[in-house]
Structure formats: structure tokens, C-alpha cells
Amino acid sequence: MSDAIGQPVFAVEKFYVVDASLEIPHAPQIFLERDTPQLQVELTNQHNALETGLYHTTVKVTVTAKLKEKTMFLVEATQGGVFRIENLPQEDMDIVLNVTCPNMLFPYLREVISDLVVRAGFPPVILNPVNFEALYQQRKAQNTHSEADSAHVTQ
Numbered sequence: 644m645s646d647a648i649g650q651p652v653f654a655v656e657k658f659y660v661v662d663a664s665l666e667i668p669h670a671p672q673i674f675l676e677r678d679t680p681q682l683q684v685e686l687t688n689q690h691n692a693l694e695t696g697l698y699h700t701t702v703k704v705t706v707t708a709k710l711k712e713k714t715m716f717l718v719e720a721t722q723g724g725v726f727r728i729e730n731l732p733q734e735d736m737d738i739v740l741n742v743t744c745p746n747m748l749f750p751y752l753r754e755v756i757s758d759l760v761v762r763a764g765f766p767p768v769i770l771n772p773v774n775f776e777a778l779y780q781q782r783k784a785q786n787t788h789s790e791a792d793s794a795h796v797t798q
Contacts, residue, residue, distance in 0.1 A: 648649040661701055669713055673710075706770075716763055
């Protein structure tokens, strides 16, 4: 909590894995393939108020690895966080919820994705860093007033 009334407060209450799934539709034959798959990465982040001063933010990543038209694996995970944010000017809240909170969650999500892929028997997938500020600015420029940001990346 804050020492003085009106002091801004930003604290992490909880980080957790909301959801994680892995599919290997062509196992075990797919493990005999030696070609490098094409990766498609989809990223979304969302936030909502839980109660006064508490906010929930999630970042979700879906990675699809394909060899030609055949899916090697599909891994999806959502990392969540509960944040205490108090006495912050309203004009700063959007940036904190769409940039600061996702930036804090993303390293944990990268680890979950990599761990699931390795446990599935594939080489690790190390997701590239994400510039949540650029995503936020793109959304703002497009006048999208939803609470979800999306990006599609091919690695």
C-alpha cells in the first residue's frame, strides 16, 4: 500500500498460467521429419478491472509449427497477472495496462511455451521479444477501442 494518501501504487499481486495446451496431431510419425518447420505466432493481450484498484491482465500466445501443409505441433498458453494499481492518473492507466503489465508477463509466457515444446520432444521455441508499446500505438492509431491487442508474426 502507499505511504501517503494519493501516492501512486503499482504492485504485482499474482502471476499464474491461466491455460496451456499442446497438440501433436501427427505423432509419432512427425518425429521422423527432419525439415525445419515454419512457425506462425499469434499474440493477444487483454485486461479488465477486478475491483477498485485491482486489475487482471492476460497475454496469450499460439504457436503453430507446420511442415508444408502438415501441422507438427500447436502450442497455446495464456499467462495472467493480477496487479494493484492505485492513484494513477487516468491518462496513464491505458499505457500501464497495455504495455507495462504485458511486458512483465511475457517472459513467463515465453518460458511456458518453450517448456511445453521441449516436453513434447521438439527443439525449444524461443519467442522473440515483443514491443507492446508499438502494438499499443498501432491500436491507438487505428482507433480501435477494444481491450484486446493482436499481432500475427511469422518466424
